[in-house]
Amino acid sequence: MGFLDNVTKGPVTRKRRTLLYGVHGIGKTTWASKWDNPVFITLEDGSNDLDVTRTQLLTTARDTVAAIKEVIESDYGTLVLDSIDWLEKLIEKDLRSENFNTAFGQGMVEVARRVSAVLTLLDKAVESGKHVVLIGHSHVRTVTQPDGTSWSRYEPKLTKHSCAAVSEWCDEMLFANTVVATQIKAVGMKQVSVGHETGERRLYTVGTPQFEAKHRKAGLQDYYDLSDVVTYISDIS
Numbered sequence: 001m002g003f004l005d006n007v008t009k010g011p012v013t014r015k016r017r018t019l020l021y022g023v024h025g026i027g028k029t030t031w032a033s034k035w036d037n038p039v040f041i042t043l044e045d046g047s048n049d050l051d052v053t054r055t056q057l058l059t060t061a062r063d064t065v066a067a068i069k070e071v072i073e074s075d076y077g078t079l080v081l082d083s084i085d086w087l088e089k090l091i092e093k094d095l096r097s098e099n100f101n102t103a104f105g106q107g108m109v110e111v112a113r114r115v116s117a118v119l120t121l122l123d124k125a126v127e128s129g130k131h132v133v134l135i136g137h138s139h140v141r142t143v144t145q146p147d148g149t150s151w152s153r154y155e156p157k158l159t160k161h162s163c164a165a166v167s168e169w170c171d172e173m174l175f176a177n178t179v180v181a182t183q184i185k186a187v188g189m190k191q192v193s194v195g196h197e198t199g200e201r202r203l204y205t206v207g208t209p210q211f212e213a214k215h216r217k218a219g220l221q222d223y224y225d226l227s228d229v230v231t232y233i234s235d236i237s
Contacts, residue, residue, distance in 0.1 A: 011218070015126045016236055019084065019166060021136035021156045022176030026201055027226055029082060031176070032133045034229035036077035041067050043086035046135070054082075061090045061114065065121060072124050078131040079122070084166060085137050085157045088115060112161030119169045134170065143209075154211040167212070172236070175204045175213045176226055201226035 020028050032038060033052045040047050040054035041064060047054055053076075058064050064087060071079045081087065091114045095107055102110075122132045137157040144150040154175060156163050167173060179200040203224045207213040217236055224232045 013237075015129060015131045017122070017126055017132050017169060017171045018174065019134045019136055019156065019170040019172070020174045020176060020203075021138050021154075023138055023154075023178070026176045026178065028135050028176055031203070031226060031229055032078075032080045032082070032135055035080070035131055035133060035233065037075075038078035038080050038133070039071055039074070039076040040080045040082050041071070042082055043090065044083055046082055059090070061087065061094055061118075064090065065118065068118070068121055068125065071130070072121075072128050076130065078133060079125045080133045080135065081122070082135045083137060084115075084134040087118065088158055088162050091115065108159045108161050111159060112165050115158075115162045116165045116169075119165065134166065136166075138175070138211075151209055153209060156212070167214075172205065172215045172217065172220075173207075173213050174215075175207075175211045177202060177204070177211070203232065 020031060022028055029040075029046045029050060029052075032040075033047070033050055038052065040052055042054045042057050043064065045057065055067050058067060064081075068079065068081075088111060091111050092107070094114075095102060095110060100107065100110060102108075125132050138154045139157040140152050141155050142150055142152055154177070156166065156173075158166060179202055203226045204211065204213045204222070205215045205220050205224070206222045220235055
């Protein structure tokens with residue numbers, strides 16, 4: 001019997017591997033709390049003011065791995081890691097305690113290797129029938145093209161190799177931000193563009209030069225209202 005005797009066709013329904021990152025205080029943790037029966041693996045205190053199920057504050061990568069293994073064997077519907085950049089900090093702390101030689105970029109490579117090992121473990125959570133949501137912070141990085149053109153954009157607040165590993169792993173990389181409107185005002189003899197926040201918060205599924213985002217699910221909108229989690233989950237299911 002050959003491989004072509006068992007081919008399949010069409011979309012395969014499975015649980016999602018999602019990274020949600022964005023600016024501070026935008027509502028990432030609240031958004032993740034609306035998923036199916038979530039439990040938070042707590043590496044920072046961002047969920048303290050919310051009515052969510054969470055672990056105690058974990059301060060080592062070893063404890064984080066142990067907690068993930070417990071969730072895999074549990075009946076929770078969604079594993080929320082809060083946050084992926086704090087996991088990276090815990091791994092960096094481990095390297096310092098181990099006196100790991102971080103010279104010549106070896107440290108970043110080792111951190112990414114250990115982050116990837118955690119992602120592999122999170123795959124087991126997906127295989128067990130759970131969604132996995134990684135919460136992340138954002139930072140602004142300058143992007144320079146080979147022709148010298150450069151601009152600034154939002155990216156997940158991770159070191160280069162870890163960011164590449166997480167970006168490749170997730171099915172959806174979602175960016176959350178407020179909507180800023182601009183208007184032209186006269187200042188003296190000049191016309192200047194002035195920005196102001198509209199109060200609208202958006203969840204972006206498609207990247208632009210200003211931020212990274214992606215998805216693998218046909219039919220998703222380019223962006224959603226961040227508070228409308230029900231519509232997003234319906235579209236992604």
